[in-house]
Amino acid sequence: MGVQRTYEEINAKIKSGQAVVLTAEEVIGLVEEKGIAEAAASVDVVTTGTFGPMCSSGVFLNFGHPQPRIKMNEVYLNGVPAYSGVAAVDAYLGATAIPLSDPGNRNYPGAFNYGGGHVIEALVAGREIRLEASSYGTDCYPLKKIETVFRLSEINEATLFNPRNAYQNYNVAVNRGDKTIYTYMGILKPRLGNANYSSAGQLSPLLNDPLLKTIGIGTRIFLGGGIGYVAWHGTQHNPGVERGDNGVPRYPAGTLAVIGDLKQMQPRWLRGLSFLGYGVTLQVGLGIPIPILSEEIMAYCAVNDDAILAPVVDYSRSYPYREGGNLGLVSYAQLKSGEISVNGTRVPTAPLSSYAGAREIAATLKEWIRAGKFTLAVPAAPLPSVEAGITFKTLPQRHPEEGGF
Amino acid sequence: MVKQKLVLRFPSTLVEQPVIYHLVKDYDLMVNILRADINPKKEGRLMLELSGGEADYRRALDWLQAQGLTVMNLKQQITWNEGRCTHCGACSVICPSGALILSRPEMTVHFDEAKCVVCELCLKACPARAMETLLENAK
Numbered sequence: 001m002g003v004q005r006t007y008e009e010i011n012a013k014i015k016s017g018q019a020v021v022l023t024a025e026e027v028i029g030l031v032e033e034k035g036i037a038e039a040a041a042s043v044d045v046v047t048t049g050t051f052g053p054m055c056s057s058g059v060f061l062n063f064g065h066p067q068p069r070i071k072m073n074e075v076y077l078n079g080v081p082a083y084s085g086v087a088a089v090d091a092y093l094g095a096t097a098i099p100l101s102d103p104g105n106r107n108y109p110g111a112f113n114y115g116g117g118h119v120i121e122a123l124v125a126g127r128e129i130r131l132e133a134s135s136y137g138t139d140c141y142p143l144k145k146i147e148t149v150f151r152l153s154e155i156n157e158a159t160l161f162n163p164r165n166a167y168q169n170y171n172v173a174v175n176r177g178d179k180t181i182y183t184y185m186g187i188l189k190p191r192l193g194n195a196n197y198s199s200a201g202q203l204s205p206l207l208n209d210p211l212l213k214t215i216g217i218g219t220r221i222f223l224g225g226g227i228g229y230v231a232w233h234g235t236q237h238n239p240g241v242e243r244g245d246n247g248v249p250r251y252p253a254g255t256l257a258v259i260g261d262l263k264q265m266q267p268r269w270l271r272g273l274s275f276l277g278y279g280v281t282l283q284v285g286l287g288i289p290i291p292i293l294s295e296e297i298m299a300y301c302a303v304n305d306d307a308i309l310a311p312v313v314d315y316s317r318s319y320p321y322r323e324g325g326n327l328g329l330v331s332y333a334q335l336k337s338g339e340i341s342v343n344g345t346r347v348p349t350a351p352l353s354s355y356a357g358a359r360e361i362a363a364t365l366k367e368w369i370r371a372g373k374f375t376l377a378v379p380a381a382p383l384p385s386v387e388a389g390i391t392f393k394t395l396p397q398r399h400p401e402e403g404g405f
Numbered sequence: 406m407v408k409q410k411l412v413l414r415f416p417s418t419l420v421e422q423p424v425i426y427h428l429v430k431d432y433d434l435m436v437n438i439l440r441a442d443i444n445p446k447k448e449g450r451l452m453l454e455l456s457g458g459e460a461d462y463r464r465a466l467d468w469l470q471a472q473g474l475t476v477m478n479l480k481q482q483i484t485w486n487e488g489r490c491t492h493c494g495a496c497s498v499i500c501p502s503g504a505l506i507l508s509r510p511e512m513t514v515h516f517d518e519a520k521c522v523v524c525e526l527c528l529k530a531c532p533a534r535a536m537e538t539l540l541e542n543a544k
Binding site for chain 2: 051052053111113186187189193194196271273274275276281283336337338348349350351352353354355356357359
Protein backbone atom coordinates (compact mmCIF):
# COMPACT_ATOMS: atom_id res chain seq x y z
CA MET A 1 0.00 0.00 0.00
CA GLY A 2 2.66 2.50 1.06
CA VAL A 3 2.32 6.24 1.27
CA GLN A 4 -0.90 7.96 0.22
CA ARG A 5 -1.26 11.71 -0.20
CA THR A 6 -4.06 14.02 -1.25
CA TYR A 7 -3.82 17.23 -3.23
CA GLU A 8 -5.00 19.08 -0.12
CA GLU A 9 -2.17 17.70 1.98
CA ILE A 10 0.39 18.57 -0.67
CA ASN A 11 -0.96 22.10 -1.09
CA ALA A 12 -0.90 22.65 2.69
CA LYS A 13 2.79 21.70 2.65
CA ILE A 14 3.45 24.00 -0.33
CA LYS A 15 1.80 26.92 1.47
CA SER A 16 3.81 26.33 4.61
CA GLY A 17 7.01 26.10 2.56
CA GLN A 18 7.62 22.47 3.54
CA ALA A 19 6.85 20.63 0.32
CA VAL A 20 9.65 18.45 -1.00
CA VAL A 21 9.92 18.98 -4.75
CA LEU A 22 12.30 17.27 -7.16
CA THR A 23 12.59 17.43 -10.92
CA ALA A 24 11.85 14.31 -12.96
CA GLU A 25 15.59 14.06 -13.60
CA GLU A 26 16.61 14.39 -9.94
CA VAL A 27 14.09 11.80 -8.79
CA ILE A 28 15.66 9.08 -10.96
CA GLY A 29 18.80 9.04 -8.83
CA LEU A 30 16.83 9.17 -5.59
CA VAL A 31 14.74 6.13 -6.56
CA GLU A 32 17.84 4.22 -7.69
CA GLU A 33 19.46 4.92 -4.35
CA LYS A 34 16.58 4.62 -1.89
CA GLY A 35 13.93 2.62 -3.73
CA ILE A 36 10.40 3.59 -4.66
CA ALA A 37 8.81 3.28 -1.22
CA GLU A 38 11.28 5.56 0.52
CA ALA A 39 11.33 8.05 -2.36
CA ALA A 40 7.53 8.19 -2.40
CA ALA A 41 7.49 8.75 1.35
CA SER A 42 9.87 11.70 1.11
CA VAL A 43 8.84 13.52 -2.09
CA ASP A 44 5.58 15.45 -2.53
CA VAL A 45 5.85 16.73 -6.09
CA VAL A 46 7.90 15.91 -9.18
CA THR A 47 8.25 18.59 -11.84
CA THR A 48 8.61 17.95 -15.57
CA GLY A 49 9.39 20.12 -18.57
CA THR A 50 9.64 20.25 -22.34
CA PHE A 51 10.70 22.98 -24.79
CA GLY A 52 10.09 21.87 -28.33
CA PRO A 53 8.46 22.99 -31.57
CA MET A 54 4.68 22.62 -31.23
CA CYS A 55 2.84 23.52 -34.42
CA SER A 56 -0.66 23.23 -33.01
CA SER A 57 -0.38 26.44 -31.03
CA GLY A 58 -1.92 29.87 -31.36
CA VAL A 59 -3.51 32.80 -29.62
CA PHE A 60 -7.06 34.17 -29.42
CA LEU A 61 -7.02 37.96 -29.53
CA ASN A 62 -9.62 40.61 -28.85
CA PHE A 63 -8.43 43.98 -30.15
CA GLY A 64 -11.25 46.18 -28.79
CA HIS A 65 -13.27 48.34 -31.18
CA PRO A 66 -12.02 51.34 -33.12
CA GLN A 67 -14.36 54.28 -33.65
CA PRO A 68 -16.51 53.66 -35.62
CA ARG A 69 -16.78 49.94 -34.96
CA ILE A 70 -15.64 47.20 -37.38
CA LYS A 71 -16.58 43.56 -38.00
CA MET A 72 -13.17 42.29 -39.05
CA ASN A 73 -13.43 39.99 -42.01
CA GLU A 74 -9.77 39.69 -42.87
CA VAL A 75 -7.03 40.28 -40.30
CA TYR A 76 -3.25 40.54 -40.74
CA LEU A 77 -0.73 40.92 -37.91
CA ASN A 78 2.69 42.01 -39.18
CA GLY A 79 1.43 40.73 -42.52
CA VAL A 80 0.55 37.27 -41.19
CA PRO A 81 -3.10 36.27 -41.67
CA ALA A 82 -5.20 35.50 -38.58
CA TYR A 83 -8.55 33.69 -38.61
CA SER A 84 -11.42 36.08 -38.05
CA GLY A 85 -14.48 33.91 -38.60
CA VAL A 86 -15.52 34.65 -35.02
CA ALA A 87 -16.98 37.80 -33.43
CA ALA A 88 -16.26 41.31 -34.73
CA VAL A 89 -12.87 42.12 -33.22
CA ASP A 90 -11.83 38.59 -32.21
CA ALA A 91 -9.23 36.62 -34.15
CA TYR A 92 -7.09 33.51 -33.79
CA LEU A 93 -3.48 33.71 -34.87
CA GLY A 94 -1.99 30.29 -35.56
CA ALA A 95 1.69 29.50 -35.06
CA THR A 96 2.17 28.12 -38.58
CA ALA A 97 0.46 30.94 -40.52
CA ILE A 98 2.69 32.64 -43.10
CA PRO A 99 2.29 35.96 -44.95
CA LEU A 100 0.40 35.79 -48.25
CA SER A 101 3.54 37.16 -49.90
CA ASP A 102 5.72 34.28 -48.66
CA PRO A 103 6.87 32.25 -51.69
CA GLY A 104 6.39 29.03 -49.72
CA ASN A 105 8.32 26.24 -51.38
CA ARG A 106 8.26 27.81 -54.86
CA ASN A 107 11.93 28.57 -54.27
CA TYR A 108 12.62 25.12 -52.76
CA PRO A 109 13.53 24.75 -49.98
CA GLY A 110 11.68 27.82 -48.75
CA ALA A 111 13.26 29.80 -45.91
CA PHE A 112 10.03 30.64 -44.02
CA ASN A 113 11.70 33.45 -42.15
CA TYR A 114 8.56 34.89 -40.58
CA GLY A 115 5.12 33.72 -39.54
CA GLY A 116 2.57 33.26 -36.78
CA GLY A 117 5.08 31.89 -34.28
CA HIS A 118 7.26 34.97 -34.70
CA VAL A 119 4.27 37.30 -34.26
CA ILE A 120 3.37 35.50 -31.03
CA GLU A 121 6.96 35.92 -29.80
CA ALA A 122 6.85 39.63 -30.74
CA LEU A 123 3.52 40.06 -28.94
CA VAL A 124 4.85 38.50 -25.73
CA ALA A 125 8.01 40.59 -26.00
CA GLY A 126 5.80 43.71 -25.93
CA ARG A 127 6.89 44.83 -29.39
CA GLU A 128 4.70 46.96 -31.61
CA ILE A 129 2.48 44.89 -33.90
CA ARG A 130 1.00 46.17 -37.17
CA LEU A 131 -2.70 45.35 -37.52
CA GLU A 132 -4.47 45.52 -40.86
CA ALA A 133 -8.13 44.50 -41.02
CA SER A 134 -10.88 44.86 -43.57
CA SER A 135 -14.61 44.29 -43.62
CA TYR A 136 -17.67 44.52 -45.85
CA GLY A 137 -19.31 46.96 -43.42
CA THR A 138 -22.69 46.58 -41.69
CA ASP A 139 -25.18 48.96 -40.11
CA CYS A 140 -23.85 48.09 -36.67
CA TYR A 141 -20.17 47.86 -37.75
CA PRO A 142 -19.67 50.57 -40.41
CA LEU A 143 -15.84 50.77 -40.60
CA LYS A 144 -14.48 48.89 -43.62
CA LYS A 145 -10.74 49.15 -43.20
CA ILE A 146 -8.23 49.82 -40.47
CA GLU A 147 -4.44 49.99 -40.34
CA THR A 148 -2.91 50.60 -36.95
CA VAL A 149 -0.23 49.48 -34.52
CA PHE A 150 -0.68 48.14 -31.00
CA ARG A 151 1.15 46.39 -28.19
CA LEU A 152 0.00 43.40 -26.15
CA SER A 153 -0.78 45.53 -23.09
CA GLU A 154 -3.22 47.66 -25.12
CA ILE A 155 -5.67 44.97 -26.20
CA ASN A 156 -8.39 43.30 -24.13
CA GLU A 157 -7.38 39.67 -24.25
CA ALA A 158 -4.63 37.50 -25.64
CA THR A 159 -5.33 33.91 -24.69
CA LEU A 160 -2.81 31.32 -25.76
CA PHE A 161 -4.79 28.24 -26.73
CA ASN A 162 -2.79 25.37 -28.12
CA PRO A 163 -4.93 22.50 -29.40
CA ARG A 164 -2.08 19.97 -29.34
CA ASN A 165 1.06 20.26 -27.23
CA ALA A 166 3.33 18.03 -25.15
CA TYR A 167 3.24 14.92 -27.35
CA GLN A 168 3.73 11.83 -25.27
CA ASN A 169 6.70 10.37 -27.17
CA TYR A 170 7.40 10.95 -30.85
CA ASN A 171 8.93 9.47 -33.99
CA VAL A 172 12.65 9.51 -34.65
CA ALA A 173 12.92 10.81 -38.21
CA VAL A 174 15.39 9.48 -40.80
CA ASN A 175 15.71 9.65 -44.58
CA ARG A 176 16.34 6.44 -46.54
CA GLY A 177 16.03 8.23 -49.88
CA ASP A 178 18.79 9.54 -52.14
CA LYS A 179 18.28 13.28 -51.67
CA THR A 180 18.12 15.62 -48.70
CA ILE A 181 14.58 16.26 -47.47
CA TYR A 182 13.23 19.21 -45.51
CA THR A 183 10.65 18.26 -42.90
CA TYR A 184 9.02 19.39 -39.69
CA MET A 185 11.60 17.09 -38.11
CA GLY A 186 14.36 19.25 -39.57
CA ILE A 187 16.80 18.65 -42.41
CA LEU A 188 17.22 14.94 -43.05
CA LYS A 189 20.29 13.97 -45.02
CA PRO A 190 20.01 11.09 -47.54
CA ARG A 191 20.92 7.45 -46.93
CA LEU A 192 20.40 7.64 -43.16
CA GLY A 193 22.61 10.73 -42.84
CA ASN A 194 21.08 11.75 -39.53
CA ALA A 195 18.25 10.88 -37.13
CA ASN A 196 16.28 13.70 -35.53
CA TYR A 197 14.09 13.29 -32.46
CA SER A 198 11.84 15.61 -30.52
CA SER A 199 10.99 14.65 -26.98
CA ALA A 200 12.54 15.53 -23.65
CA GLY A 201 12.34 11.82 -22.76
CA GLN A 202 12.70 11.33 -19.01
CA LEU A 203 11.79 14.99 -18.34
CA SER A 204 8.79 15.08 -20.68
CA PRO A 205 5.47 15.68 -18.84
CA LEU A 206 3.32 12.91 -20.27
CA LEU A 207 6.12 10.33 -20.14
CA ASN A 208 6.18 10.80 -16.36
CA ASP A 209 2.45 10.15 -16.08
CA PRO A 210 2.08 7.62 -18.88
CA LEU A 211 -1.47 6.51 -18.03
CA LEU A 212 -2.66 10.05 -17.18
CA LYS A 213 -3.41 9.21 -13.56
CA THR A 214 -2.78 12.74 -12.30
CA ILE A 215 -2.80 15.12 -15.29
CA GLY A 216 -6.38 16.05 -16.11
CA ILE A 217 -8.64 18.89 -17.16
CA GLY A 218 -7.79 21.89 -15.03
CA THR A 219 -4.26 20.83 -14.07
CA ARG A 220 -2.24 24.01 -13.46
CA ILE A 221 0.98 24.10 -15.49
CA PHE A 222 4.02 26.15 -16.52
CA LEU A 223 3.11 27.50 -19.95
CA GLY A 224 5.30 29.86 -21.96
CA GLY A 225 7.03 31.12 -18.83
CA GLY A 226 3.74 31.89 -17.07
CA ILE A 227 0.87 29.92 -15.64
CA GLY A 228 -1.52 27.94 -17.79
CA TYR A 229 -3.98 25.07 -17.52
CA VAL A 230 -4.72 21.80 -19.22
CA ALA A 231 -7.95 22.51 -21.13
CA TRP A 232 -8.73 19.14 -22.68
CA HIS A 233 -6.98 16.22 -24.26
CA GLY A 234 -5.09 17.42 -27.33
CA THR A 235 -6.00 16.68 -30.93
CA GLN A 236 -4.77 13.29 -32.23
CA HIS A 237 -4.80 12.04 -28.60
CA ASN A 238 -4.15 8.35 -29.05
CA PRO A 239 -3.64 6.56 -25.73
CA GLY A 240 -4.33 3.11 -27.21
CA VAL A 241 -0.85 2.48 -28.70
CA GLU A 242 1.47 -0.35 -27.63
CA ARG A 243 3.17 0.21 -24.28
CA GLY A 244 6.04 -1.26 -22.31
CA ASP A 245 5.63 -2.97 -18.92
CA ASN A 246 6.28 0.44 -17.34
CA GLY A 247 3.15 1.83 -19.05
CA VAL A 248 5.23 4.07 -21.31
CA PRO A 249 3.93 4.22 -24.89
CA ARG A 250 6.35 3.12 -27.61
CA TYR A 251 4.76 5.37 -30.23
CA PRO A 252 3.33 8.90 -30.26
CA ALA A 253 0.34 8.66 -27.89
CA GLY A 254 -1.32 11.21 -25.60
CA THR A 255 -1.44 14.96 -26.25
CA LEU A 256 -2.71 18.00 -24.35
CA ALA A 257 -4.75 21.07 -25.25
CA VAL A 258 -3.50 23.90 -23.02
CA ILE A 259 -4.61 27.43 -22.31
CA GLY A 260 -3.24 30.51 -20.55
CA ASP A 261 -3.08 34.29 -20.48
CA LEU A 262 -0.38 35.41 -22.92
CA LYS A 263 0.05 38.67 -21.03
CA GLN A 264 1.88 36.95 -18.17
CA MET A 265 4.12 34.78 -20.35
CA GLN A 266 7.72 35.40 -21.45
CA PRO A 267 9.24 35.58 -24.96
CA ARG A 268 12.06 33.36 -23.77
CA TRP A 269 9.63 30.42 -23.63
CA LEU A 270 7.55 31.17 -26.73
CA ARG A 271 9.87 31.32 -29.70
CA GLY A 272 9.08 31.67 -33.40
CA LEU A 273 10.95 29.04 -35.43
CA SER A 274 11.66 28.61 -39.13
CA PHE A 275 12.02 25.10 -40.53
CA LEU A 276 13.77 25.17 -43.89
CA GLY A 277 11.50 23.83 -46.65
CA TYR A 278 8.69 23.17 -44.18
CA GLY A 279 7.35 26.32 -42.57
CA VAL A 280 7.02 28.32 -39.41
CA THR A 281 6.14 27.11 -35.92
CA LEU A 282 6.35 27.98 -32.25
CA GLN A 283 8.72 26.55 -29.67
CA VAL A 284 6.65 26.23 -26.51
CA GLY A 285 8.00 25.88 -22.99
CA LEU A 286 5.68 23.67 -20.95
CA GLY A 287 6.06 22.02 -17.56
CA ILE A 288 3.69 19.99 -15.42
CA PRO A 289 3.90 19.18 -11.71
CA ILE A 290 3.05 15.63 -10.76
CA PRO A 291 1.71 15.07 -7.25
CA ILE A 292 3.19 11.97 -5.64
CA LEU A 293 -0.16 10.60 -4.47
CA SER A 294 1.16 7.06 -4.10
CA GLU A 295 4.10 4.74 -4.73
CA GLU A 296 2.59 3.89 -8.10
CA ILE A 297 2.87 7.53 -9.22
CA MET A 298 6.45 7.71 -7.93
CA ALA A 299 7.33 4.61 -9.94
CA TYR A 300 6.07 6.32 -13.11
CA CYS A 301 8.07 9.48 -12.35
CA ALA A 302 11.25 7.48 -11.86
CA VAL A 303 11.30 6.46 -15.53
CA ASN A 304 14.66 7.08 -17.20
CA ASP A 305 15.81 7.47 -20.79
CA ASP A 306 16.82 3.80 -21.03
CA ALA A 307 13.21 2.77 -20.43
CA ILE A 308 11.59 5.05 -23.00
CA LEU A 309 11.58 3.75 -26.56
CA ALA A 310 10.64 5.50 -29.79
CA PRO A 311 10.20 4.25 -33.36
CA VAL A 312 12.63 5.18 -36.15
CA VAL A 313 10.52 6.28 -39.11
CA ASP A 314 11.55 6.89 -42.72
CA TYR A 315 10.36 10.37 -43.72
CA SER A 316 11.27 9.87 -47.39
CA ARG A 317 8.53 7.23 -47.93
CA SER A 318 6.92 5.65 -44.91
CA TYR A 319 5.69 8.83 -43.19
CA PRO A 320 4.58 11.02 -46.12
CA TYR A 321 2.86 8.21 -48.02
CA ARG A 322 1.48 6.63 -44.84
CA GLU A 323 3.03 3.30 -45.70
CA GLY A 324 3.34 2.38 -42.03
CA GLY A 325 6.06 0.34 -40.42
CA ASN A 326 9.28 1.52 -38.86
CA LEU A 327 12.97 0.72 -38.75
CA GLY A 328 12.99 -0.47 -35.15
CA LEU A 329 12.80 1.07 -31.71
CA VAL A 330 15.58 3.02 -29.98
CA SER A 331 15.82 4.40 -26.45
CA TYR A 332 16.18 8.06 -25.54
CA ALA A 333 19.43 7.14 -23.80
CA GLN A 334 20.76 5.97 -27.17
CA LEU A 335 19.37 9.04 -28.92
CA LYS A 336 20.96 11.39 -26.41
CA SER A 337 24.35 9.65 -26.74
CA GLY A 338 24.62 11.24 -30.21
CA GLU A 339 24.45 8.07 -32.28
CA ILE A 340 22.02 5.21 -32.90
CA SER A 341 22.20 2.08 -34.99
CA VAL A 342 19.58 1.66 -37.74
CA ASN A 343 19.69 -1.64 -39.64
CA GLY A 344 23.37 -1.93 -38.71
CA THR A 345 24.22 1.59 -39.89
CA ARG A 346 25.59 4.10 -37.38
CA VAL A 347 23.51 7.25 -37.61
CA PRO A 348 24.29 10.53 -35.81
CA THR A 349 21.34 11.96 -33.87
CA ALA A 350 20.14 15.49 -33.14
CA PRO A 351 17.29 16.76 -30.99
CA LEU A 352 14.78 19.39 -32.10
CA SER A 353 13.46 19.83 -28.58
CA SER A 354 15.80 21.64 -26.19
CA TYR A 355 16.70 19.33 -23.31
CA ALA A 356 18.58 22.17 -21.60
CA GLY A 357 15.34 24.20 -21.83
CA ALA A 358 13.28 21.30 -20.47
CA ARG A 359 15.66 21.00 -17.53
CA GLU A 360 15.38 24.72 -16.80
CA ILE A 361 11.57 24.63 -16.96
CA ALA A 362 11.38 21.71 -14.52
CA ALA A 363 13.79 23.55 -12.20
CA THR A 364 11.79 26.80 -12.47
CA LEU A 365 8.52 25.07 -11.69
CA LYS A 366 10.20 23.38 -8.73
CA GLU A 367 11.29 26.80 -7.43
CA TRP A 368 7.80 28.26 -7.87
CA ILE A 369 6.33 25.41 -5.85
CA ARG A 370 9.03 25.53 -3.16
CA ALA A 371 8.49 29.27 -2.82
CA GLY A 372 4.77 28.70 -2.25
CA LYS A 373 3.86 30.65 -5.41
CA PHE A 374 2.38 27.71 -7.28
CA THR A 375 -0.07 25.21 -5.81
CA LEU A 376 -1.45 22.11 -7.45
CA ALA A 377 -4.92 22.22 -9.03
CA VAL A 378 -7.19 19.20 -8.57
CA PRO A 379 -8.33 18.07 -12.04
CA ALA A 380 -12.01 18.70 -12.75
CA ALA A 381 -12.14 15.54 -14.87
CA PRO A 382 -9.63 12.94 -16.05
CA LEU A 383 -8.30 12.79 -19.61
CA PRO A 384 -9.19 9.74 -21.71
CA SER A 385 -6.58 7.02 -21.17
CA VAL A 386 -6.15 3.45 -22.38
CA GLU A 387 -9.59 2.30 -21.25
CA ALA A 388 -11.32 4.97 -23.36
CA GLY A 389 -10.76 2.69 -26.36
CA ILE A 390 -9.96 5.56 -28.73
CA THR A 391 -9.21 4.44 -32.28
CA PHE A 392 -7.00 6.68 -34.35
CA LYS A 393 -8.64 7.83 -37.56
CA THR A 394 -7.39 8.72 -41.00
CA LEU A 395 -9.22 10.71 -43.64
CA PRO A 396 -11.13 8.81 -46.33
CA GLN A 397 -10.83 10.19 -49.86
CA ARG A 398 -14.24 9.72 -51.48
CA HIS A 399 -15.66 11.46 -54.49
CA PRO A 400 -18.24 13.81 -52.96
CA GLU A 401 -20.84 12.91 -55.63
CA GLU A 402 -20.53 9.17 -55.12
CA GLY A 403 -21.69 9.41 -51.55
CA GLY A 404 -21.03 5.95 -50.32
CA PHE A 405 -23.30 5.98 -47.31
CA MET B 406 55.19 30.28 -38.45
CA VAL B 407 51.81 31.81 -39.07
CA LYS B 408 48.63 29.87 -39.73
CA GLN B 409 45.54 31.92 -40.43
CA LYS B 410 42.09 31.40 -41.97
CA LEU B 411 41.05 34.29 -44.19
CA VAL B 412 38.29 35.43 -46.49
CA LEU B 413 39.46 37.22 -49.63
CA ARG B 414 36.95 39.28 -51.53
CA PHE B 415 37.71 40.04 -55.14
CA PRO B 416 36.18 42.93 -57.02
CA SER B 417 34.79 41.71 -60.36
CA THR B 418 37.79 43.23 -62.16
CA LEU B 419 40.24 41.00 -60.30
CA VAL B 420 38.64 37.56 -60.43
CA GLU B 421 40.81 36.50 -63.34
CA GLN B 422 44.11 37.23 -61.55
CA PRO B 423 46.15 34.16 -60.51
CA VAL B 424 46.28 35.20 -56.88
CA ILE B 425 47.03 31.77 -55.42
CA TYR B 426 49.95 31.32 -57.79
CA HIS B 427 51.54 34.51 -56.47
CA LEU B 428 50.92 33.57 -52.84
CA VAL B 429 52.81 30.33 -53.37
CA LYS B 430 55.51 31.47 -55.79
CA ASP B 431 56.32 34.93 -54.50
CA TYR B 432 55.63 34.57 -50.79
CA ASP B 433 56.33 30.87 -50.20
CA LEU B 434 52.99 30.33 -48.42
CA MET B 435 51.05 27.11 -48.11
CA VAL B 436 47.48 27.56 -49.28
CA ASN B 437 44.55 25.40 -48.23
CA ILE B 438 41.35 26.45 -49.99
CA LEU B 439 38.30 25.94 -47.78
CA ARG B 440 35.69 27.35 -50.09
CA ALA B 441 35.68 29.34 -53.31
CA ASP B 442 32.94 31.30 -54.97
CA ILE B 443 34.51 32.74 -58.12
CA ASN B 444 32.61 33.55 -61.29
CA PRO B 445 33.72 35.49 -64.38
CA LYS B 446 33.00 39.20 -64.11
CA LYS B 447 31.35 38.96 -60.68
CA GLU B 448 32.60 39.76 -57.22
CA GLY B 449 34.31 36.66 -55.89
CA ARG B 450 34.97 35.17 -52.50
CA LEU B 451 37.72 32.81 -51.46
CA MET B 452 38.08 31.25 -48.06
CA LEU B 453 41.48 29.79 -47.36
CA GLU B 454 44.02 28.95 -44.76
CA LEU B 455 47.48 30.46 -45.25
CA SER B 456 50.56 29.24 -43.47
CA GLY B 457 54.18 30.24 -43.78
CA GLY B 458 56.81 32.57 -42.39
CA GLU B 459 55.69 35.60 -40.41
CA ALA B 460 57.44 38.12 -42.70
CA ASP B 461 56.24 36.40 -45.88
CA TYR B 462 52.70 36.31 -44.55
CA ARG B 463 52.75 40.04 -43.72
CA ARG B 464 54.16 40.93 -47.15
CA ALA B 465 51.57 38.71 -48.84
CA LEU B 466 48.72 40.50 -47.02
CA ASP B 467 50.11 43.86 -48.08
CA TRP B 468 50.35 42.65 -51.65
CA LEU B 469 46.77 41.29 -51.60
CA GLN B 470 45.46 44.59 -50.32
CA ALA B 471 47.51 46.51 -52.85
CA GLN B 472 45.86 44.45 -55.59
CA GLY B 473 42.45 45.71 -54.39
CA LEU B 474 41.31 42.58 -52.56
CA THR B 475 39.54 42.86 -49.24
CA VAL B 476 41.09 40.60 -46.62
CA MET B 477 39.06 39.57 -43.58
CA ASN B 478 39.61 37.21 -40.72
CA LEU B 479 37.45 34.16 -41.38
CA LYS B 480 36.74 33.70 -37.68
CA GLN B 481 34.33 36.61 -37.50
CA GLN B 482 32.31 35.72 -40.59
CA ILE B 483 29.74 33.53 -38.84
CA THR B 484 28.53 34.50 -35.41
CA TRP B 485 26.43 32.71 -32.85
CA ASN B 486 23.72 34.85 -31.33
CA GLU B 487 23.55 33.03 -28.03
CA GLY B 488 20.47 34.94 -26.92
CA ARG B 489 18.49 33.54 -29.88
CA CYS B 490 19.85 30.00 -29.43
CA THR B 491 17.39 27.72 -27.65
CA HIS B 492 19.99 24.95 -27.34
CA CYS B 493 17.87 22.48 -29.29
CA GLY B 494 20.88 20.97 -31.04
CA ALA B 495 19.42 20.66 -34.56
CA CYS B 496 22.56 22.33 -35.98
CA SER B 497 24.89 19.71 -34.57
CA VAL B 498 24.27 17.13 -37.31
CA ILE B 499 24.30 19.73 -40.09
CA CYS B 500 27.59 21.49 -39.29
CA PRO B 501 30.23 19.53 -41.27
CA SER B 502 33.31 20.84 -39.48
CA GLY B 503 32.42 20.20 -35.85
CA ALA B 504 32.24 23.92 -35.06
CA LEU B 505 28.69 23.56 -33.72
CA ILE B 506 28.45 20.83 -31.15
CA LEU B 507 26.00 19.63 -28.56
CA SER B 508 27.86 19.05 -25.29
CA ARG B 509 26.82 15.99 -23.37
CA PRO B 510 25.51 15.48 -20.73
CA GLU B 511 24.76 19.23 -20.41
CA MET B 512 22.91 19.12 -23.75
CA THR B 513 23.90 22.70 -24.55
CA VAL B 514 25.09 24.02 -27.90
CA HIS B 515 28.61 25.46 -28.31
CA PHE B 516 30.15 27.25 -31.27
CA ASP B 517 33.90 26.99 -31.87
CA GLU B 518 34.76 29.78 -34.34
CA ALA B 519 38.17 28.31 -35.02
CA LYS B 520 36.61 25.19 -36.55
CA CYS B 521 34.08 27.08 -38.70
CA VAL B 522 34.72 26.83 -42.46
CA VAL B 523 31.96 29.32 -43.34
CA CYS B 524 29.92 26.80 -45.32
CA GLU B 525 26.85 28.70 -44.09
CA LEU B 526 24.70 25.56 -43.80
CA CYS B 527 23.83 26.50 -40.22
CA LEU B 528 22.27 29.81 -41.24
CA LYS B 529 19.08 28.18 -42.40
CA ALA B 530 19.37 24.89 -40.55
CA CYS B 531 18.95 26.70 -37.23
CA PRO B 532 15.18 26.96 -36.60
CA ALA B 533 15.67 29.89 -34.22
CA ARG B 534 17.96 31.63 -36.75
CA ALA B 535 20.62 32.08 -34.11
CA MET B 536 23.50 31.82 -36.59
CA GLU B 537 24.30 35.07 -38.34
CA THR B 538 26.65 36.26 -41.01
CA LEU B 539 28.22 39.54 -42.01
CA LEU B 540 28.83 38.39 -45.55
CA GLU B 541 26.73 40.43 -47.95
CA ASN B 542 26.45 37.80 -50.64
CA ALA B 543 25.52 34.99 -48.30
CA LYS B 544 21.98 33.54 -48.35
